[in-house]
Amino acid sequence: MKKSLSDINPLLNHVGEDVMGFLNEIQLKYPKAISFASGRPDEDYFDLKDFSKYFDLYVKTIATSEKKSKLKVLNSLGQYNRTKGIINTLVAKYLYKDERINVKPEDILVTVGTQESFAMAILTLCNRNSDVIIVEDPAYVGITHFSIIAGYQMEPVPVNQDGISLQTLEEKIKYFKTKGKKVKVVYVIPDHQNPTGNSMTLENRHRLLELAMEYDFLILEDNAYSEFIYSGKKSLTLKALDVNKRVIYLRSFSKTLYPSLRLGAMVADQQVLNNGKPEALSDLMAKTKGYLTVNTSSINQAIFGGILIQNNFSLKKMNNEKVLSMKRKRNQLLASLKKWMDVKKFPWAKEISWNIPNGGFFITIYVPFNVTKADVVFCAENHQVIVTPMSFFYLAKGGSNEIRLAFSNIKDHEIESAIKNLATYFKSRITNH
Ligand SMILES: Cc1ncc(COP(=O)(O)O)c(C=O)c1O
Known part of the structure; x- marks a missing residue:
């Protein structure tokens, strides 16, 4: 008779979404898509040679x-x-x-x-x-x-x-x-x-x-x-x-x-x-x-x-350029959102909004529809943008109308076109065509 293995810690299955696994997989599956998925630091500022x-x-x-x-x-x-x-x-x-x-x-x-x-x-x-x-x-x-x-x-x-x-x-x-x-x-x-x-x-x-x-x-x-x-x-x-x-x-x-x-x-x-x-x-x-x-x-x-x-026990000077670059990315992201989701030009965008973080790697977008894993896959495949549903991070039920964008590891020149594509996706989701 075959001996069966005993069961693993059942609590492992109580962890909701395998956030990291899902996002990694989708990034590998759609390598050409611009990824706002993970809060990785900008590799341009790694000086590993030192x-x-x-x-x-x-x-x-x-x-x-x-x-x-x-x-x-x-x-x-x-x-x-x-x-x-x-x-x-x-x-x-x-x-x-x-x-x-x-x-x-x-x-x-x-x-x-x-x-x-x-x-x-x-x-x-x-x-x-x-x-x-x-x-x-x-x-x-x-x-x-x-x-x-x-x-x-x-x-x-x-x-x-x-x-x-x-x-x-x-x-x-x-x-x-x-x-x-x-x-x-x-x-x-x-x-x-x-x-x-x-x-x-x-x-x-x-x-x-x-x-x-x-x-x-x-x-x-x-x-x-x-x-x-x-x-x-x-x-x-x-x-x-x-x-x-x-x-x-x-x-x-x-x-x-x-x-x-x-x-x-x-x-x-x-x-x-x-x-x-x-x-x-x-x-x-x-x-x-x-x-x-x-x-x-x-x-x-x-x-x-x-x-x-x-660095005489301070990382401020060493990180100055890195912080300025990240600030440029945030500003460009905010400007692109304003441009491509401007309610005056695009009435479908009237229920879309976002916060304005004064630092860090992340921004929240509020949308008038439920954001699911299927949306992430569809958006990656058809609009070449990867985003994270905020619901992945909630312990209680919540965040179904929210999206997290991580802007830390995106090239400056990619931001506007990625947001333009995201806007096209939002429009199709809101207007159904
Ligand atoms: C809020 C927060 N804490 C901790 C970490 C992970 O830190 P570490 O790499 O030092 O384990 C992250 C990484 O994304 C984070 O966002």
């Missing part, structure tokens, strides 16, 4: 400052290493210089990107039976899908033009209390949110911090896009405003540098109770990380360390 230069600079600097031979430093980079990271002092300087976040190196963990930080934070902090994780809705699927697979209870709270709805947040916290459950963590992307492009106002940032004190929860602040600001003043992060240590700060270097570095930073400077005894949260996170990835690649940390040393 990797070895940065690596060498790090090795030389450490050899000099620690009075070691270069070979000894090199060998240490080939070895297992500190779980919290080896470049924490350099990252602390960077966080202060670029983000006004004042933190001790031992409260930082250098992570394998923000994706690892999500796993570390949730596995370290939350109890599957009694805790609830609140997430913005729509949200970045990296955290929602991880939490589903790992069996944690999540609750969506709508995100609007000013950030997460604080009124709904408060109502939900109270509701869960009546059910004997605790909202332990609230996950937000205050700056240029993925997927909507919206940002939290300063007033709401202060109020969210107050609510965290009032209802005793921790905030997971995902800060992947704040450097990409195109109009107005860069907002202070929640962490920079966090006098009561309620914020765990997650920084990704995938967008500002390169996703292949797989590097992020987590700031966890709070004391928490572990079995009734106070302990540094960063140490507990490190304990979890030890069983996730052991340590973040020392070779990649050395490259990033060299970048920080070379």
Whole structure:
């Protein structure tokens, strides 16, 4: 008799749409279509040829400052290493210089990107039976899908033009209390949110911090896009405003540098109770990380360390051109939308609108019809444009009339014709011919 294999974790099938899989497949199937699908950084600004230069600079600097031979430093980079990271002092300087976040190196963990930080934070902090994780809705699927697979209870709270709805947040916290459950963590992307492009106002940032004190929860602040600001003043992060240590700060270097570095930073400077005894949260996170990835690649940390040393601990100047280029793309996208969906010229466009993000990689378009996977395929095949239905990112039912456009990895000269094609598709969908 044939032995059957036992079933896999059934929660894997509770993850809604395989967003990444679907979008990757469609991009491969229609390679000539212009893709607004994924928020990849612009490859024109990857300077991978300089990797070895940065690596060498790090090795030389450490050899000099620690009075070691270069070979000894090199060998240490080939070895297992500190779980919290080896470049924490350099990252602390960077966080202060670029983000006004004042933190001790031992409260930082250098992570394998923000994706690892999500796993570390949730596995370290939350109890599957009694805790609830609140997430913005729509949200970045990296955290929602991880939490589903790992069996944690999540609750969506709508995100609007000013950030997460604080009124709904408060109502939900109270509701869960009546059910004997605790909202332990609230996950937000205050700056240029993925997927909507919206940002939290300063007033709401202060109020969210107050609510965290009032209802005793921790905030997971995902800060992947704040450097990409195109109009107005860069907002202070929640962490920079966090006098009561309620914020765990997650920084990704995938967008500002390169996703292949797989590097992020987590700031966890709070004391928490572990079995009734106070302990540094960063140490507990490190304990979890030890069983996730052991340590973040020392070779990649050395490259990033060299970048920080070379740039005097600030990435602003280095990224200036990149941010300006992204701003041009956003402006061109907005101008093209205005031109090809102008209601005065095109009456069919009267129920189409969009937000105007002041930074980041994404924009939301509102349309008067349901956007499905079939629409994405049809649009790619017949109009050579790939977009993402916003419903992919909702935990609750929502977003059926919304589309996310990611403009970060599109060539400037492709934007207008792609939007013109998209307008043709919208027209055919609205007028039925
Ligand atoms: C909001 C947000 N957080 C985190 C990430 C992923 O970060 P990392 O590559 O550091 O894991 C992304 C990538 O798209 C993102 O949009």
